[in-house]
Amino acid sequence: MTGTTIAIRIAESIPAVPAVPMADVVEATSHWWAGFILWCPLISLVLCGLCAAFRVKSKLPAWITVLSLACSFTFTVILGNLEDVPERINLFEWIAVFWSDGSFVANFALYIDSLTILWMSFVTGLGTLIALYASEYMEPDLGKGYARFFAGVSVFLFAMGCLVMGDNLLMLYLGWEGVGFASYWLIGYYYRRPEAVAAAKKAFIVNRIGDLGLALAIYLIWATFGTIQYNELMTLLDEGTYATVYEHWSVEAIPYLLMLAAFGKSAQLPLYIWLPDAMEGPTPVSALIHAATMVTAGIYLIARMYPFFLLEPTSLHVVAWVGGLTALLAATIGMAQYDIKRIFAYSTVSQLGFMFLGLGVLTTYGASYHVFTHAFFKAVLFLTAGAVMHGFAGQLDLRKLSGLRRMKGWRIVAWTMFVGCICLAGFPFTSGYFSKDAILAEAFVTQGPGFEILGWIAIFTAFLTAYYTFRVWCRVCAGPVHFEPGDELHDDDHHDDGHDEGHGFHPHAPRFAINFVLVVIAAGALLASVPYFMTNEVSDIKGGWIADMVNDSTAASGIPGHAEHPGTIAHDHSGDHGHHHGSILGMDPHVAMYYISGVVGGVGLFLAFWLHLWRRQDADRLRSWLLARAWIRWLPVAMENKWYVDEVYHALVRAPLWLLGHIFHGFDRYIIDGLLVDGTARLPRLVAKWFQPLQNGMLQSYAITMAGGAALIALLMILMMQFFEGGGVQ
Numbered sequence: 001m002t003g004t005t006i007a008i009r010i011a012e013s014i015p016a017v018p019a020v021p022m023a024d025v026v027e028a029t030s031h032w033w034a035g036f037i038l039w040c041p042l043i044s045l046v047l048c049g050l051c052a053a054f055r056v057k058s059k060l061p062a063w064i065t066v067l068s069l070a071c072s073f074t075f076t077v078i079l080g081n082l083e084d085v086p087e088r089i090n091l092f093e094w095i096a097v098f099w100s101d102g103s104f105v106a107n108f109a110l111y112i113d114s115l116t117i118l119w120m121s122f123v124t125g126l127g128t129l130i131a132l133y134a135s136e137y138m139e140p141d142l143g144k145g146y147a148r149f150f151a152g153v154s155v156f157l158f159a160m161g162c163l164v165m166g167d168n169l170l171m172l173y174l175g176w177e178g179v180g181f182a183s184y185w186l187i188g189y190y191y192r193r194p195e196a197v198a199a200a201k202k203a204f205i206v207n208r209i210g211d212l213g214l215a216l217a218i219y220l221i222w223a224t225f226g227t228i229q230y231n232e233l234m235t236l237l238d239e240g241t242y243a244t245v246y247e248h249w250s251v252e253a254i255p256y257l258l259m260l261a262a263f264g265k266s267a268q269l270p271l272y273i274w275l276p277d278a279m280e281g282p283t284p285v286s287a288l289i290h291a292a293t294m295v296t297a298g299i300y301l302i303a304r305m306y307p308f309f310l311l312e313p314t315s316l317h318v319v320a321w322v323g324g325l326t327a328l329l330a331a332t333i334g335m336a337q338y339d340i341k342r343i344f345a346y347s348t349v350s351q352l353g354f355m356f357l358g359l360g361v362l363t364t365y366g367a368s369y370h371v372f373t374h375a376f377f378k379a380v381l382f383l384t385a386g387a388v389m390h391g392f393a394g395q396l397d398l399r400k401l402s403g404l405r406r407m408k409g410w411r412i413v414a415w416t417m418f419v420g421c422i423c424l425a426g427f428p429f430t431s432g433y434f435s436k437d438a439i440l441a442e443a444f445v446t447q448g449p450g451f452e453i454l455g456w457i458a459i460f461t462a463f464l465t466a467y468y469t470f471r472v473w474c475r476v477c478a479g480p481v482h483f484e485p486g487d488e489l490h491d492d493d494h495h496d497d498g499h500d501e502g503h504g505f506h507p508h509a510p511r512f513a514i515n516f517v518l519v520v521i522a523a524g525a526l527l528a529s530v531p532y533f534m535t536n537e538v539s540d541i542k543g544g545w546i547a548d549m550v551n552d553s554t555a556a557s558g559i560p561g562h563a564e565h566p567g568t569i570a571h572d573h574s575g576d577h578g579h580h581h582g583s584i585l586g587m588d589p590h591v592a593m594y595y596i597s598g599v600v601g602g603v604g605l606f607l608a609f610w611l612h613l614w615r616r617q618d619a620d621r622l623r624s625w626l627l628a629r630a631w632i633r634w635l636p637v638a639m640e641n642k643w644y645v646d647e648v649y650h651a652l653v654r655a656p657l658w659l660l661g662h663i664f665h666g667f668d669r670y671i672i673d674g675l676l677v678d679g680t681a682r683l684p685r686l687v688a689k690w691f692q693p694l695q696n697g698m699l700q701s702y703a704i705t706m707a708g709g710a711a712l713i714a715l716l717m718i719l720m721m722q723f724f725e726g727g728g729v730q
Contacts, residue, residue, distance in 0.1 A: 031079070031082070031087070031089050031112075032089065032091070033075065034075060034079050034089050034110055034112065035089070035091045035110070036071065036072070036075050037072045037075045037076055037079070037120065037124070037161055037165065038072075038091075038158055038161045038162065038165070040068040040069065040071045040072045040075075041068055041069065041072060041154045041155075041156075041157035041158040041161065042154070042158050043068055044064050044065045044067075044068035044069070044150070044151075044154040044157075045151050045154040045155055045158065047061075047064045048061045048064060048065065048147045048148075048150045048151035048154060049147070049151055051064070051147040052147035052148060052151065055143070056147060057142055057143035058142070059135055059139075059142070059146075061146055061147040061149075061150040061151070062131065062132075062134065062135035062138070062146070062150055063135070064150070065131045065150040065153055065154055066128060066131045066132050066135065068154065069124060069127045069128040069131055069157060070128045072124040072127075072128075072157065072161070073121075073124035073125050073127075073128050076117065076120045076121055076124050076125075077121070079112060079117065080117040080121065086111065086112060086113035086114075086231075086552070086553075087112045087113075088109055088110070088111055088112070088167055088231060089109060089110040089112060089167075090107055090108075090109040090167075091107075091108045091109055091110065092107070092108050093107055093108075094106055094107050094108040094171075095107070095170065102226065103226075104222065104228075105168075105227070105229065106168045106169075106170035106171065106228060106229075107167065107168070108171065109166075109167035109168070109171070110165045110166070110167055111165065111166065111167035111168075111230050111231070112165070113552060113553045113554070114548070114549040114550070114551075114552035114553050115300075115303060115304065115368070115549065115550060115552075115553035115554065115555055116164055116165055116553075117549065118368065118372065118546070118549045118550075119164045119296075119300055119371075120161065120164055120165065122292065122293075122372060122375045122376070123157070123160055123161070123164065123292075123293045124157070124161075126288065126292050126293065126375060126376070126379055126521070127153070127157050127288060127293070129517045129520060129521055130284050130287050130288045130292075130379065130383070130517070131150070131153055131284075132513055132516070132517055133284055133287075133383055133386075133513060133514055133517040133518075134149070134150070134153070134282070134284035135513055136510070136511055136512075136513035136514050137282070137283065137284055137386060137387075137390055137514065138282065138284070145189065148189070149186070149189060149282065152182055152185045152186045152189070152285075153182075153186070153284075153285075153288070155178065155181070155182045155185065156178075156179055156182035156183070156186070156288070156289060156293075156294070158178065159174075159175045159177075159178025159179045159181070159182055160175060160178075160179055160293055160294065160297075161175065162174050162175030162178060163175025163176055163178070163179060163297055163300070164300060167229060167230060167231075168228045168229045168230065169218045169221060169222075169228040169230075170218065170228055172301075172304075173214060173215065173218060176211065176214060176261070176265070176297065177211065179265075179289070179294045179297065180203075180204065180207045180211065180265075182289070182294075183203055183204075183207075183278070183289055183290070183294060184200050184201075184203060184204045185200075186281050186282070186285040186289065187199050187200040187203055187278050187280060187281040187285065188200030188201075188281070189281055189282055189285070190280070190281075190282075193280070195280050196280040196281065198277070199274075199277040199278055199279075199280040199281070200280075200281075202273070202274050202277050203274040203275075203277070203278050206264065206271055206273060206274040207264050207265060207271075207274065209260070209264050209271060210260055210261040210262070210263060210264015210265055210271060210298075211261065211264065212260075213257040213258070213259075213260030213261040213264070214257070214258065214260075214261035214301075216257050217254050217257035217258045217261065220250045220253060220254050220257065221233070221254055221308075223250065224250045224251055224254070230304075230554070234307065234554055237307045237308075251311055251312070252311070252312045254308050254311075254312075255305075255308050255309045255311065255312045255315035256312070256315055256318075258301060258302065258305055258308065258309075259302070259315060259318065259319060261298070261301060262297075262298030262299070262301050262302050262356075263298065263322065264298075265294070265295065265297045265298045265301075266295050266296065266297065266298030266299060266352050266355075266356070267295055267348070267349050267352060268298070268322050268323065268326045268349075268352065268353060268356060269322050269325055269326045269329065272326060272330065272349050273645060273646060273649060275290060275295065275345055275348065275349055276342050276345040276346060276349070276642075278290050278345070279339075279341040279342055279345050282386075283341065283382060283383065283385060283386025283389060283390070284383070284386065286341060286344075286345070286382045286386070287378075287379045287382035287383050287386065288379070290345070290348065291344070291348050291374075291375075291378040291379055291381075291382050292374075292375040292376075292378060292379045293375070295348060295352060296352070296355070296371045296374075296375070298352075298356075299352070299355045299356065299359065299367055299368070299371055300371075302319065302356075302359050303359065303364050303367065303368060303550075303553075303554075303555040303558070304553075304554055304555065305554070306359075306364055306554060306555045306557060306558055307554060307557065309359075310557060316359070316360045316361075316362065316448075317360065317448055317449055318360070319356050319357075319359050319360035320356070320357050320359075320360020320361050320443075320448065320451065320454060321360070321450070321454065322353075322356060322360075323352075323353045323354065323355065323356025323357035323358075323359070323360055324353060324357045324360075324443075324454040324457050324458055324461075325353070325457075326349060326350070326352070326353035326356070327350045327351070327352075327353030327354050327357065327457075327458065327461045328350075328353075328457055328460070328461045328464075329350075329643065330346045330347070330349035330350035330353065331346070331347075331350045331461045331464040331465055331468065332464065332639050332643075333346045333639060333642045333643065334346030334347050334350065334464075334468050335464055335467060335468035335471065335639070336636060336639035336640045337640070338397050338398055338399055339396050339397065339398075340385045340388065340389075340396045340397075340398055340472055340476065341382070341385050341386075341389070341396055343398075343468060343472055344378065344381050344382055344385060344472075347378070347381075347424065347465065347468070347469070348378055350461065350465065351370070351374050351378065351424075351465075353461075354370055354436060354439055354458065354461075355367045355370050355371055355374075355439075357439055357443065357454065357458060358370060358438070358439035358442065359558065360448075361439070361442045361443045361445075361446040361448065361451055361454070362442065362446050362558055362560070363438060363439060363442040363446075363558055363559070363560055364550055364555040364556075364557075364558025364559060365438060365541075365543050365546060365547045365550045365558065365559045365560070366435065366438030366439040366442055367439065367558075368546060368549070368550050368555070369434070369435040369438055369531075369532075369543065369546040369547075370432075370435040370436060370438070370439060372435070372528060372531075372546060373423065373431035373432055373434075373435040373525070373528045373529075374432070374435070376423070376431070376521055376524040376525035376528050377419070377420045377423035377424050377431065377432060377525040377528075378420070378424065379521050380416055380417070380419065380420040380518060380521040380522045380525055381417060381420040381421070381424065383514070383517065383518055383521065384413050384416055384417040384420065384518060385417075387413045387510045387514050387518070388401065388404070388413065388476065389486070390508070390510070390514075391410075391507040391508045391509055391510060392483060392485060392486055392507050393485040393486040393487070393488045393505070393507075394485075394486030394487050394488035395483070395484060395485055395486030396486065397484075397486075398471075398472055398475040398476050399475070400482075400483065400484040401475070401476045401482070401483050401484075402475065402476065402478075402479045402480055402481065402482040402483065403477070403478065403479050403480050403481035403482060403483075404476055404477045405477045405478060406481050407481060407507075407509075408509070409509025409510070410507075410509055412510075412515045412518055412519065413477075413510060413515075413518065414476075414477035415522075416518040416519060416521075416522040417472075417473055417476075417477055418473055418477065419522040419525055419526060420522065420525060421469045421470055421472070421473045423525045423526070423528075424465060424469045425465060425466035425469045425470060425601050425604065425605060426462055426465070426466065426597055426601045427466075427601055427602075427605070428594075428598045428601070429529065430525075430526070430529060431525060431526065431527075431528035431529040431532075433529070433597065433598070433601075434529055434532040435528075435532075436462060436597065437593045437594065437597050438543065439458070440455060440458050440459060440462070440589075440593050440596075440597060441584075441589040441590045441592075441593040442560060442589070443455035443458055443589075444582045444583070444584045444589035444593075445560065445582040445589050445590070446582070447582070452582075455584070455589075459596060459597070459600055460600075462597055462600055462601060462604075463600045463601070463603060463604045464604070465604070466600070466601040466602075466603075466604025466605050466608070467604040467605075467607050467608050468608075469604075469608070470604070470605050470608035470609065470612070471608045471611075471612050473608075474608055474609055474612035474613040475612050475613075478613050479613055479616070483505075483507060484505075485505040485507075531544045531545035531546050532544045532546070536548055537551075538551055541559050541560075542560075543559070547559055584596070623636060
């Protein structure tokens with residue numbers, strides 16, 4: 001069966017697009033307290049602002065933020081244990097405009113279903129822990145930017161809550177723009193550093209492209225369906241009453257515009273370039289915003305609006321291919337970098353690509369599960385990198401660090417980083433192993449254009465991931481003890497004994513707050529595999545607790561085995577009721593992938609240990625061998641230079657716009673202002689200068705001027721008389 005046939009059959013079945021009818025959404029008036037999930041970060045923002053105004057020099061802003069986010073997490077857990085989901089909780093009337101033949105209504109209300117609970121559980125939970133981590137990490141800024149930092153974190157959590165919990169697309173857009181603003185705020189936290197300022201502007205500008213797509217999508221959804229509220233939209237989709245406008249171009253354009261927004265916020269080709277540079281912000285920001293939460297907003301958007309993508313099945317093919325290619329590209333860049341945070345940043349881009357691949361191959365369950373597991377293990381990886389950076393005076397070059405597991409005070413950092421690495425590498429029976437396999441297998445199951453090729457690309461990317469992940473751990477945490485301080489070395493770090501590896505520098509080991517958070521999140525990364533083994537409430541689906549959470553939401557149609565899964569619908573239309581699973585190496589992909597991914601990951605781990613622990617000199621020889629041969633030299637050079645993507649953007653986008661801006665500036669300055677505006681203004685001044693000598697205040701001069709004027713008038717009259725006496729013009 002071809003991808004075109006699948007697309008046609010899905011399109012034929014569109015009136016049965018699964019959604020949540022309005023009648024199934026409970027109007028919850030007794031759960032008004034759920035609003036405190038949003039209000040707590042807002043209260044924290046106000047209190048942090050007061051701390052800044054009164055120049056508080058203690059850790060009070062940190063404790064306010066931690067307590068507020070812990071309250072939000074508690075309310076989220078309580079809300080998740082309620083039976084009445086999905087439900088709508090109206091907080092207050094926001095926008096309501098009515099006219100004779102239409103309306104635009106967007107209340108400040110919450111839409112609570114299992115997808116909302118899933119996202120908010122790790123957003124608020126990790127947010128609380130990372131704020132606690134930051135209470136120690138940001139100590140050097142006490143009395144300076146400490147309160148400003150935690151105010152930014154509070155803004156982000158409020159905005160992320162609006163994005164995920166909003167009952168309508170306008171509230172989602174409010175949160176979407178809010179997290180972008182908070183990201184700009186926190187990336188540029190060190191505003192005295194030009195690199196941080198440039199990175200903040202880059203992130204802000206690139207994200208505006210995706211934001212435009214979201215704004216246009218919301219407008220087209222309202223113009224086509226007459227509403228932007230989720231429950232009403234899903235009812236229209238469930239009833240199929242939109243069928244009269246299905247052939248209209250706007251319905252086909254909506255998923256592509258939503259896709260553009262998702263690619264911008266979640267750093268996919270071609271809009272991924274802002275995320276690696278965002279590492280200029282404080283490491284807790286990298287862990288919370290640019291690894292665990294905000295960058296998953298694009299996946300949430302597509303999962304939430306998944307029925308709209310089924311209206312245009314080709315859009316999911318684009319999502320799959322962009323995700324797969326982004327995963328491969330970012331992995332090849334990450335394996336050639338030396339900055340630990342940037343390696344993890346490119347790893348984040350790559351793993352986000354896996355999530356988009358999952359959405360594209362019709363497994364919203366796989367994508368959501370990988371979002372959940374990735375939030376934990378990538379957060380712990382960034383936080384361990386932050387602990388290293390904090391203790392070694394900003395040092396992040398893996399060539400200048402070694403043997404942390406052997407150093408007193410650094411063993412927790414080394415082994416929690418190990419936990420994050422084995423999960424990211426997809427080591428068998430870890431959380432990353434199960435969540436990634438759900439995506440890899442489905443690439444071979446789902447029929448689509450080149451999906452089998454995408455599956456092999458993803459497997460190769462998984463091998464690269466295992467390699468570059470343990471390249472970091474083997475270099476930094478294993479091997480002999482060696483370290484060099486970074487550029488942030490302070491005078492108080494110099495000592496005269498000079499007996500250690502850092503030429504007198506003594507690294508500052510993390511204390512309780514950082515170590516406690518690392519242990520808790522590392523434990524969460526390991527325990528994130530447990531939901532996979534939990535019994536499903538619905539017998540037709542597999543995947544445990546995460547699958548059940550996705551099943552009770554608008555993304556249910558992307559669960560393999562679900563009654564309304566597009567693949568199942570397509571087979572029902574063809575009369576083939578035997579579920580076709582596809583195959584890989586002649587086996588069921590869901591079974592074969594357990595072995596294939598385990599072997600691939602194991603080979604990547606072995607190669608990393610061989611080249612970067614047991615035989616480090618072989619890695620240096622290999623690089624020298626590659627650079628010495630012209631036919632292959634381009635490969636390591638291009639990877640180390642990030643495939644020159646930034647240079648291409650500079651040549652094709654930034655430089656032309658810079659030149660065009662200067663041309664317009666010159667035209668405005670010299671033609672518009674200089675010639676037209678100022679030139680017109682200078683004309684009366686020039687005429688006035690001609691007559692200025694006549695106004696010198698001397699009576700004799702005035703008399704001569706009057707006589708001269710009378711003579712001129714007389715001469716003019718004589719010439720006029722002669723002209724008319726001569727008959728005028730002949």
